[in-house]
Amino acid sequence: QAKLVATINPLSTPKGTKFECELCGKTAIVQCIHCRCAYYCSKEHQRLDWVGIHEKVCQLLVPLRTPPLVIGSEEERVRLQNELLLSKRSLIDLTRNEAMKFLIHCDFELAIPGAIQALRLSIDVYGPGHIEL
DSSP states (O other): OOOOEEEOOGGGSOTTOOOBOTTTOSBOOEEETTTSOOEESSHHHHHHHIIIIIHHHHHHHHHHHSOOSOOOSHHHHHHHHHHHHHHHHHHHHHHHHHHHHHHHTTOHHHHHHHHHHHHHHHHHHHOTTOTTO
């Protein structure tokens, strides 16, 4: 099996930056080597997330979690925000559907990563008190 994680070097991250596990919220010690924007408290949580959802959304998360270096005009800013919103909505559907597939097959542990990802994205898009959650 290919290596999927890299240890986070605290000396190479900006001061005050804290990375949290995608699944449990504990302090992360490893990150996905493919997207470099998903963090985990253990290799076990990384493997669970990889099988549950991350393998399918790994590269799709990069533009969502990495701010653009330069944004030109106001029109460009609005266009990028609209594209980002559409991407998030598509990811909500994908992650929710993947979680549902695992639930249908009684793979409850594997449904958790997709459900968490769908919930986080839904809160981000619709807000914490919205019916879409």
